[in-house]
Every structure is written in C-alpha cells, then in structure tokens.
Amino acid sequence: MDTIEAIRSRRSIRSYRSETVPDDILEQILEAGRWAPSANNSQPWTFIVVRDQKVRRDLANIATYGRFLAQAPAVIAVAIDPDASPHAVEDGAAATQNMLLAARALGLGSCWIGAYGSAYEGMAKDILAIPGRKRLLSLISLGYPSESPIETRKGLGEIVFHDKYGQK
C-alpha cells in the first residue's frame, strides 16, 4: 500500500475477526518497528509479542480503555530503556507508529494503547515481567479488522503557523 494512503487511512481498530496473525506478517510489522529512528541511533526499545491468551486477558482486565486486548489475536508491547536514550519516549513512539502503519499496509487493524506514566503502566509491567528501570511505553493490539470506524481531525488552518508560533 502507498505510504500516504496508509498514513491517511489508518484508524484505531478495536474489534477483530478471529483469524490469527500469520508469523510472516507479524515479522514484517516488527521489522517496521526495528527501522524507526532514535536519538543517536540508540534503539532503546524491546518488543514483546503477546499471543498467549492468559497474558492478553490479564492485560485486558486491568485496562480501562483496553478490554479489547483479550480479543485481539496478537499484541505487541513496546518497552523502552530511559537510560539508553535522552529521547526514549519519542523513540519508542516512532517505533510504535511505524508498526501501526505497517499493520495498516498489510491489511491488519491496530490500536495504540498508551501506557507510559499511566496508572496502568506498573500493573502491565508486572504482567509482562518488564524489569525495574525499563518502562512500558505502549501496547499495540493487532488483528484483521471487523469494524471501519470514522475519525476526524482538525484542519491544517487550525494547527499550522509560519516562521513563528501564532503567525498565519
């Protein structure tokens, strides 16, 4: 799929068909995460592929906005090492966004669940056995979509300035 089309048509998908995500598709998604940019090419990320149903259920049970994690056939957790990069949060977010776009291009639906700094983070870290200083940035649910939600965005006129903030 064309890059601009993938960016423009990606939606947060929270409802999935029951088919599993093939290994080769999952690997292409992880590859997309691997090639994200990071500060000084530090690559401060670890990707945990969660297929085990009990682990997905445990993650879903503690997630106010992530009950659908139990139904998603696969989940990727993005952990980051804040000691490895001064911009570990941005780096992990770039890897997450690459994986969402790759998922879209490969026909999968996905949803980004923000964990970093939330009440959810510590509990999810325990479930995933993420060690002390590492942080959980995000969870990405993955599956073949069974919904086509509509999303809207502010127009460019509302969010773009020229040369200085406030200058139209």
Added chain:
Amino acid sequence: MDTIEAIRSRRSIRSYRSETVPDDILEQILEAGRWAPSANNSQPWTFIVVRDQKVRRDLANIATYGRFLAQAPAVIAVAIDPDASPHAVEDGAAATQNMLLAARALGLGSCWIGAYGSAYEGMAKDILAIPGRKRLLSLISLGYPSESPIETRKGLGEIVFHDKYGQK
C-alpha cells in the same frame, strides 16, 4: 512509494540540495502529521513551518547537533500542549514520524532533531515564540537529499521477546 519500503529506506539526511520544497509537497507532509493518532484523538500538536532564513539560522546557531538547519530549505517545528493530552509526547512523536515517512515517500530527505527536555528546547521556544506551557517536541529538517548515509539496526533476535520480557 510503498509503505514498507518507505519505512525500511528512510534515513536521517543532514545534507540537502539548494532547491526549495514545493508548497504542495510541504502540504502533503503536514497532512501526514495531521492524521497521526493521539490519546483520545486530542491532537495536541501545532506545526510551525519555518522557511525564513534568519529563523533557521537562529535555530541552527544554538543547536549542537543541528547546524544543518541553516542549510535545510524548510523546517517543521512540532509543538505540543501537555495540558491537552496525557500522552502529548508520544502523540507529537507519532505526528513527527508520519511526516518523516511522508517526506521519504515524496522524495525528500529529513532529520528529526529531538528538542523535548533538552537544554536546546527553551532557547528554540524563544526563537519560535512558542508560549509558556506549550512544549517544543521536535524539529524536522526537510530538503532534497545530497547524501545517502548508511544506517544499521540491531537484529530482531536482540530486541524481540515472546509473551513475557526475557522469553525468547
């Protein structure tokens, strides 16, 4: 350009030819930023398009790793509003990554300069007149590339676990 190819072939480009970036190309890049996902669709971002040479020079002069900002024909600054989203940093990073990928797909080179939380951020905020509570997340330099740098990444075997952290 194909999505996976754009993700896989994007490099940090710090050297540019002198041609300007056409307005319609720049608009497609901003569109890509606009369509990024954000927590609760809060869209906590503002994009400042910097073409003015004095502003680019001022930004370059204070940037240890960003001297090339003076030579890039265009720069996009991504400001975020931490009061608008609990995940404003991740949201702004997703928008930044979308714009880097769109630039690659449209034949442009770009480089992400991390500003958030650095010594550079406050000085750059002053130059760009970004108001008090707003934060400067990143600067994106843009131009037609005059270099083809090689980048490497860790293999998936080093960064992927299954079901729990540490489990191969």
